Amino acid sequence: MNDRPEPSARLAWKRQTMNDKAFGLDRGLTNYGDRDFARFLRRSFARSLGISRELLNKPVVGVAMTPSAFNNCHRYVPDLVQAVSRGVLSAGALPMPFPTISLGEVFLNPTSMMYRNLMAMDTEEMIFAQPMDAVVLIGGCDKTVPAQLMGASSANIPAVQLVTGPMSTGRHKGQRLGACTDCRSFWAKFRAGSVDAEEIAQVEGRLSVTAGTCAVMGTASTMACLAEALGMSLPGTAAIPAVHSDRLVAAEESGRAAVRLIESKLRPSDIITNKSVENALRVLLSVGGSTNAVVHLAAVAGRLGIKIPMSRFNELSDETPVLVDLKPVGEGYMEDFHAAGGMGALLRELKPLLHLDTVDVTGRTLGERLAEPIDWVDRAYIKSFDEPISRVGGLVALSGSLAPDGAVFKRAAATPALFESEGRAVVFNGLDDLAARIDAPDLDVRPDDILVLQNAGPHAAGMPEAGYLPIPKKLAQAGVKDMVRISDARMSGTAFGSIVLHVAPEAAIGGPLAAVRNGDRIRLSISQKRIDLLVADDEIRRRLADHKPPPAPTRGYKALYRRTVTQAPDGCDFDFLAADAT
Ligand code: FES
Numbered sequence: 001m002n003d004r005p006e007p008s009a010r011l012a013w014k015r016q017t018m019n020d021k022a023f024g025l026d027r028g029l030t031n032y033g034d035r036d037f038a039r040f041l042r043r044s045f046a047r048s049l050g051i052s053r054e055l056l057n058k059p060v061v062g063v064a065m066t067p068s069a070f071n072n073c074h075r076y077v078p079d080l081v082q083a084v085s086r087g088v089l090s091a092g093a094l095p096m097p098f099p100t101i102s103l104g105e106v107f108l109n110p111t112s113m114m115y116r117n118l119m120a121m122d123t124e125e126m127i128f129a130q131p132m133d134a135v136v137l138i139g140g141c142d143k144t145v146p147a148q149l150m151g152a153s154s155a156n157i158p159a160v161q162l163v164t165g166p167m168s169t170g171r172h173k174g175q176r177l178g179a180c181t182d183c184r185s186f187w188a189k190f191r192a193g194s195v196d197a198e199e200i201a202q203v204e205g206r207l208s209v210t211a212g213t214c215a216v217m218g219t220a221s222t223m224a225c226l227a228e229a230l231g232m233s234l235p236g237t238a239a240i241p242a243v244h245s246d247r248l249v250a251a252e253e254s255g256r257a258a259v260r261l262i263e264s265k266l267r268p269s270d271i272i273t274n275k276s277v278e279n280a281l282r283v284l285l286s287v288g289g290s291t292n293a294v295v296h297l298a299a300v301a302g303r304l305g306i307k308i309p310m311s312r313f314n315e316l317s318d319e320t321p322v323l324v325d326l327k328p329v330g331e332g333y334m335e336d337f338h339a340a341g342g343m344g345a346l347l348r349e350l351k352p353l354l355h356l357d358t359v360d361v362t363g364r365t366l367g368e369r370l371a372e373p374i375d376w377v378d379r380a381y382i383k384s385f386d387e388p389i390s391r392v393g394g395l396v397a398l399s400g401s402l403a404p405d406g407a408v409f410k411r412a413a414a415t416p417a418l419f420e421s422e423g424r425a426v427v428f429n430g431l432d433d434l435a436a437r438i439d440a441p442d443l444d445v446r447p448d449d450i451l452v453l454q455n456a457g458p459h460a461a462g463m464p465e466a467g468y469l470p471i472p473k474k475l476a477q478a479g480v481k482d483m484v485r486i487s488d489a490r491m492s493g494t495a496f497g498s499i500v501l502h503v504a505p506e507a508a509i510g511g512p513l514a515a516v517r518n519g520d521r522i523r524l525s526i527s528q529k530r531i532d533l534l535v536a537d538d539e540i541r542r543r544l545a546d547h548k549p550p551p552a553p554t555r556g557y558k559a560l561y562r563r564t565v566t567q568a569p570d571g572c573d574f575d576f577l578a579a580d581a582t
Contacts, residue, residue: 023262024060024094027131041215042131051094061088061258062132063097064123064148066139071104073141073220074164075211076242083248084162085138087255093133093262095255100126103143105220113490114144114462114561116150116296117574122373123151133157134258138251140164140242141221142219142493145227146296152232153268153303154577158261160361161232163224164252165242166334167212172203178334180206180213180494181327185470192476212242216327219493221334222289223296228343229283230300231271231360235369239338257361264363269304275355277301277308278316279366282353285320285393286346288329288412290493291501292394292465299571305579310397310406311567314529317396321388322412323349325381328496329394329412332381340378348374349385394505398500400530402486402522405504406569407531409524413496415482419526422534423450423484427518430455430550431466439473447475450484450522454513457488457506458565458572460550467491467501484524487532488513488568500524500531502568508549509567515543 022029025046029038063084067077085095100122103112127135135155137148140163152159169176186203189195193204213220228238234257237250276299284293294313299305323346324527326332332340347354348370356367359365383389394412397406425572426449428434434453437443445451456466467489471480485499488506505511514532516522521534533540553559564574 002521013438023133024058025056025131027060027133028129034384052158057133058092058094059133059259059262060094060096060131061255061262062127062130062135063088063095064100064126064135064137065097066100066102066144068102068104070107071102071141071214072208072211073104074102074144076164076247077138080138080162080251082190083251084138084255087252088136088259089369091256091259091561092250093259094134096130098126098130100107103141103147107114108226111462111464112143113464113572114558116147117565117572117577118557118559119144119147120150121577123148123517124154127151127155127157133262135159136162136258138162138164138397139469140220140224142223142292145220145223146300149227149230149232149300150303150573150577153272153300156267156269158258158266159232159268160234160254160258160261161227161494162251163213163227163233163238165212165240165244165247166221167208167215168210168241168243168335169215170206170209171335172206176333177203178327179209180214180217180492181496183207184495188471188476191470191473198262201538210243214494215333215335216332216494217287217289217324217329219290222284222287222293222493225283225287225289226280226293226297227342229280229347230276231358231366232362233266236342236344239334239342241335241338261361266359266361266363270298271359271361272304272306273358274306276358277306279354279358281308281313281316282320282350283343283346285395286322286350287324288322288389288410291395291408291410292490292493294408295490295502295568295571297571298569299573302571302573302578310399311447313397317393320350320353320393321385321564322390322392322394323383323388325383325389327496330389334379336381339383341374341376343384344374345377349382352385396526396529397528398531400532401537402516402531402533403500403503404512405567407503408501408568409526410496410499414498418482418484418498418524420524421450421484422521422523423448424451425450425516425518425520427452427454427516431461431464434466434469438470441474443472443474444518445472445475447480447483450486450524452513452516452522453485453487454516455488455550457503457508458567459506460508461489462561463488463490463568464494465490465495465574467499468495468497486513486522503531504567504569506567510547510549512540512544513536514547515540517543
């Protein structure tokens with residue numbers, strides 16, 4: 001092979017040597033104090049990748065890849081990387097896959113939430129530090145998509161989000177099963193004694209039967225839909241099953257779209273705007289989506305200085321109908337949503353409520369996208385605007401003396417009879433206390449009590465999905481299916497029940513939740529959007545004066561986390577990563 005550059009390559013090299021507006025591998029040169037030497041050295045080392053000079057002179061699309069043996073939801077990421085690379089090459093740019101950390105929801109201790117910000121920082125810094133003109137982000141499992149959107153928003157170069165897609169369902173005795181709403185319902189039956197050990201072992205092998213993310217409208221699926229609603233994913237790609245050939249086609253097209261974005265210079269800050277965040281919230285409310293998405297969307301928006309007040313959230317909720325009939329709120333699975341018309345069909349139903357002048361990664365406005373007709377919608381899973389599942393949105397924000405800075409309640413997955421409740425508090429002062437006593441035969445608890453979990457918020461515990469407190473065993477065995485439960489924790493997007501989450505300020509930093517004692521009365525009113533501790537203010541103040549925060553870690557990432565994590569209404573991001581941080 002002739003080692004002399006081709007004339008065109010020579011010209012390109014020279015042009016880039018003389019041009020400050022570097023692109024491709026000439027972006028962000030390593031600092032040796034000699035830019036030309038840095039360029040020469042980088043190109044020399046790049047040759048060892050075995051890539052031709054012709055390609056090395058092209059614009060570069062980074063492909064943030066997240067395969068990991070600890071992340072079953074990302075099992076097909078290597079196939080997606082190949083397909084994205086194919087698309088990038090076919091559009092005339094050089095694909096450069098690079099790893100970031102991967103977060104497999106059920107493999108992380110104490111909770112994946114603690115590492116979302118770490119992944120966001122990894123993603124942002126690797127986009128920023130490495131020479132790329134655009135990036136395709138491949139994620140899927142719960143925390144990965146928000147982490148990638150947060151990182152890409154802060155790095156703010158052209159970016160396309162590609163999700164891994166949902167799992168397909170399994171079968172058990174003629175019943176379809178999908179992670180993880182069915183995991184929870186079978187486990188509840190096992191706890192109540194109506195499913196035995198042999199059957200639960202069978203079910204274990206039938207819940208998660210393919211690669212991909214949880215098969216219901218849990219957090220991963222909700223975030224996939226929100227990424228598309230924000231405009232950061234290609235239209236129609238959120239719900240394509242992980243194993244469907246169209247998922248690979250979507251990956252290839254995402255690669256091409258990233259190359260076109262280099263030309264159009266459309267960046268995340270042009271796409272993620274106040275209006276597109278509101279569109280995403282409309283979608284969240286209409287799919288009966290995960291409460292976690294409220295926190296994640298706040299974090300993504302916060303990276304660009306966008307904040308949606310609680311009052312606006314509730315306005316949107318009161319006028320946005322629930323239209324999608326999927327578990328955990330309804331009956332279907334993500335594969336049904338895709339076959340029913342997916343996001344394209346849903347957005348057309350929501351059209352009267354949406355901001356149509358937002359743009360997506362294709363450069364088109366939402367109005368232009370939705371002007372195209374679609375041929376068919378399966379009304380079993382995507383209801384019409386005029387015949388919704390519910391006339392109001394799936395989530396509601398609460399405030400009151402127990403949660404002065406807010407809390408979240410998923411009314412779509414709750415028991416309407418408990419919407420207006422008053423009950424006696426049964427308090428657990430932390431996760432260990434909960435584990436030790438919830439099933440104790442002598443626990444003083446009645447069906448109309450309110451279970452309260454303290455010290456499970458972001459500062460105290462990294463905000464695990466512990467808000468889905470189990471029904472105490474003796475009540476479960478007596479047939480109790482739901483109770484009001486309150487905490488500063490989160491709950492899985494695949495869970496259900498009358499559960500108040502994300503109470504802020506959290507107990508560990510002296511929020512009123514820390515003042516609740518066994519036997520106190522608590523009132524929940526969904527109609528008034530309030531959660532109140534019925535204890536006199538001066539008594540609450542007296543109790544909080546004695547409050548001692550739990551011990552803090554002193555080293556490493558966990559110490560950084562504890563020092564800098566914000567509360568749920570600010571997305572639990574690190575305070576120094578928000579748009580207005582200095
Ligand atoms: Fe990955 Fe549910 S465990 S999406």
